[in-house]
Amino acid sequence: MPETRPTPADGDREAAVASALGALDLDTKTRLLAGQDVWSLPALPEIGLRSLVMSDGPIGVRGARWSADDPSIALPSPTALAATWDPALAHRAGVLLAQEARRKGVHVLLAPTVNLHRSPLGGRHFEAYSEDPYLTGAIGAGYVRGVQSGGIGATMKHFVANDAETDRFTVDNRVGERALREIYLAPFEAIVEHARPWGVMTAYNTVNGTTMTEHHHLVNEVLRGEWGFDGCNVSDWTAARSTVGAVEGGLDIAMPGPRTVYGEALARAVRDGLVQESTVDEAVRNVLRLAARVGVLEGAAPAVAEPPALVDGPALAREIARRSFVLLRNESGALPLRPGTVALIGAAARDARVLGGGSATVFPSRVVSPLDGLTAALPEGSLSYCVGADPAPELAVAQYGFELRAVCRDAGGDVVGARSAPSGQIQWTGTDLPEGVTGAALHTVELTGTFTPRATGLHTFGIKGAGAFTLTVAGTTHYDGVQLPADDGDPFEAFFGAPVARARVELAAGEPVEVSLAHVHDLPAEVPIEVVAFALAHQEPQRDADELIAEAVEAARAADTAVVVVATTERVESEGFDRTDLRLPGRQDDLVRAVAVANPRTVVVVNSGSPVELPWRDDAAAVLLTWFPGQEAGAALADVLTGACEPGGRLPTTWGSLADAPVTRVAPADGRLHYDEGVFIGYRAWERQGRTPSYPFGHGLGYTDWTYESVEARGTTVRIRLRNSGTRTGREVVQVYLAPTAPDDTRPVRRLAGFAGVEAAPGESAEVVVELPRRAFEIWDETAGAWTFVKGSYEIQVGRSIADRRLTAAVNV
Known part of the structure; x- marks a missing residue:
């Protein structure tokens, strides 16, 4: 452990x-602060500095x-991860990811995301941990310690209040000082205190009038000053907008390169007297410290001399x-499955959704x-299968049945290079072109190969990306023109944008046809990232939904148990946009009702x-939430459904209807998004407004029962004794909430103050000890500009969720 x-x-x-810094001139120093490409910093052989790579x-x-032909473990x-309520398991995940980083020549992992679930409509909700800052900080700290125990830098992000995607590059989030301190800054502060991260990423958004890459107060005075953070601050990609503002605001690295606000522009600002060279030196010192810690600066011992033992990635992903x-929900012991026949229903049961869309995407070698x-x-x-209802009435990146390769040609039409293309997505940066291909020589990229349909009928083909394209299927050119980008100004349109349908072709199942999508590579001069990015998209024939549901009903009626898998899609949950509702896409709700x-x-x-x-x-007899379960999704699901393993999760976020959700506004007005709810998000807001969710924060059932027997509080130390009163070994998450005895409208009714996991055999008793942190008794005093310890009487409430509290004890502080 670091x-x-x-x-x-x-x-x-x-x-x-210090020695390395003293050997650098101004131009070299400012060059080090600017990415040399999309993912790395320049090497400086004169001081023994190798190129530092981020991912x-x-x-x-x-x-x-960014390609499926370079696979990664997908957790x-x-x-x-937050639903496990287990910082030790998060640590193990971090150890594995450090192992993966070393395998791929990466020194800094751009994770974890510790923004909060302010609203269920946040499009990147899946990439953050929880609505609760305490739980987020605990899981995030475990993750960071694990990553850095392997000698890899962890980068907590996105600092701060980056809680939605609408107008994410320009939105000014107006957050009160108390909410900022108690809610949004809290997990970052906890990770700094308990894990000493080596990196932070400042966000795209503005907070209270200042863009985060230039936020001197929050970065220099709070993060570095009050908390003592000594790591490196890297911008979110393309977020840095001002040379002077960024360096004065504490930004160390402007990514990506080679076009950034640092480098030559920063050296010129120093020579023009706009920036002190000592300010540049501090940024360089932070970069060199990071390089030393990860072992790419000669003469400096890395923070970790010997990495941990190798981890079995697929096994840990499954666990x-x-x-x-x-x-x-589990009525009448529907789970684990009893012996008998099972009808498995749902498109996502065959084509699993294992991860969310956007920059969190990786490409596992198997799913x-x-x-x-x-x-x-x-x-x-004993198992039958039918589709039932397709959740994705839209095109997706070509994958199933496609065998493709990418062929690169120059302006004369000559082939200059080629590469395999395991899917229809091309995402190449300037340093990741096929062997022999240069950006200057590249004129056209053609995705070409065969497609063998799984179904007979009318197949739809489309294009994701902007520029000139030619789409050919089965010898016929269906599109030859220019596809314009969306008008929202997102520079990552080719990565996160929606595909456009361009051809509909009648095909027969099992009969291969030739397919080709050619794209003219012509980047505008103002594009900040040198990248080749586009995709061939596809949609299978769309059968009548009522007919599919009728088939599912017949299959369910004939089986002892029906298992229906429902899912969201990449057009519902992804970086780049927020959600507009919380409904399952397509006819999936109708499918479940009919099967039930x-x-x-x-x-x-x-x-x-x-x-x-x-x-x-x-x-439904039982409802099991699997999140985006990673590459071992089906194996883990079989473990739980058959009873080989117990479902161990507890909700890290309240689940309810959009109509009842207390905080739903994610779109700014006149460029500003006001966090008017203050400290009342998540369960704090549900309780304040007296609303009952579908399932409360902390909720989760197992395959055994627990009796909470006693609680004893001595000062801030809480001892809880409980007994496994069921028939099989299980794990319980004991949750401790702190509630002020005297009513106070400015404070939540109760808040999570601690938790602990415990395992026990049938009939066995166990004791857990939870230490309540001082911060649980504090509030941020906006008048004094400081934390205030609130003395008085509190009730300690212990239970299985915020709504299922079993024991209480009193404490006076």
Whole structure:
């Protein structure tokens, strides 16, 4: 584990950093602060500095190549990791990701995301942990410690109040000082205190009138000054807009390169007297310190001399998934499955949704679907499958049935290079072009190969991206023109934008046809990232929805148990846009209702990264939430459904209808988004407004029962004794809430103050000890500009969720 407080080794590294800094001239220093490309900083051989490489997370390490032909381990979504309520498991995830980073030549992981679930409509909700700052900080700290124990830098992001995607580059989030301190800054502060992260990423958005890449108060005075953060501050990609404002605001690295506000522009600002060279030196010192810690600066011992033992990635992905699954409902012991026949229903059961869209995307070498997992786990002949209802009445990146390669040509039409294309998505940066290809010579990229349909009927083909395209299917050119970008100004349109349908072709199942999508590479001069990005998209023939549901009903009626897998899609949950509702897409709600009528033993598996409405929840015998479960999705699901393992998750966020949700505004007005709710988000807001959610914060069932026997509070130390009163070994998450005895409208009715996991065999008792942090008794005094300890009487409430509190004790402080 890396050190969490300064040690003598830190002093030695500081000496090496100072020596290296003293050997650099102004131009070299400012060049080091600017990315040399999309993912790395320049090497400086004169001081023994190798190039430092960064990569996106948080569920895997993509590396410098954004392509399915460079696979990565894909862990479950951050919401799933938080649902384990287990910082030690988050630590193990971090250890694995450090291992993946070393394998891919990456030194800094751009993760974890510790923004909060302010509103269920946040499009990137799945990439953050929780609505609660305490739980977020605990899971995030475990993750950071794990990553850095492997000698890889972790970058907590996005600092701060980056809680929605609408107008994310320009929105000015107006947040009161108390809410900022108690809610949005709190998890960052906890991670600095408990994990000593080596990096932070400042966000696109503005906070209270100042863009975060230039926020001197929050970065220099709070993060570095009050909290003592000594790591490196990197901008979100393209977020830095002002040379002087950024460096004065504490930004160390402006990414990506080569076009940034640093480099030559920063050197010129120093020479013009607009910036002190000492300010530049501090930024360079932070970069060199990071380089020393990760072992790319000669003469400085890395923070970790020997990485931890190797981790079995697929096994850990499977364990995290099943530990994260939340059993919301289980009537009459519907789960685990009893012996008999099972009708598996749902498009997502065959084509699993294992991760969210956007920069969190990685490409696993394999994905175990629910159909794969249950086929392997259940007796032969006991499982049937049908689609039931397709959740994705839209095009998706070409994948199933396609065998493609990318061919690169120059302006004369000569082939200059080629590369395999495991999917229809091309995402190449300037340093990741196929061998022999240069940006200057590249004129056309053609995705070409064959497509073997899984179904007979009218197939739809489309294009994602902007520019000139030629689409040919089965020898016929269906589109030859220029596809214009969306008008929202998002520079990542080719990554996150929606595909456009361009051809509909009648094809026969099992009969291969030739397909080709050619794209003219012509980047505008103002594009900040040198990248080749576009995709061939596809949609299978759309059958009548009522007909599909009728087939599912017949299958369910004929089986002992029906398992329906419902899911969101990449057009529902992704970076780049917020949600407009919480409904499951397509006719999936109708499907569940119909199947539940046909078979009273209907188990619904909800495959979404963030809350969706479940209007049929009381009709289903069991409801199991699997989040985005990572590459081992189906194997973990089989473990839980068959009873080989218990579903271990508890909700890290309240689930309810959009009509009842207390905080729903994510779109700014006149460029500003006011956080008028103050400290009241999540369960704090639900309780304040007296609303009852579908499932409360902390809720989750297991396969055994627990009796809470006693609680004892001595000062801030709480001891809880409980007993497994069920029939099988299980794990319980004991949750401790702190409630002021005297009514106070300015404070939540109660707040999470601690938690602990415990395992016990049937009949066995166990004791857990929870230490309540001082901060649980404090509020931010806006008048004094300081934390205030609120003395008085409090009730300690212990239970299984915020709504299922079993024991109480009093404490006076």
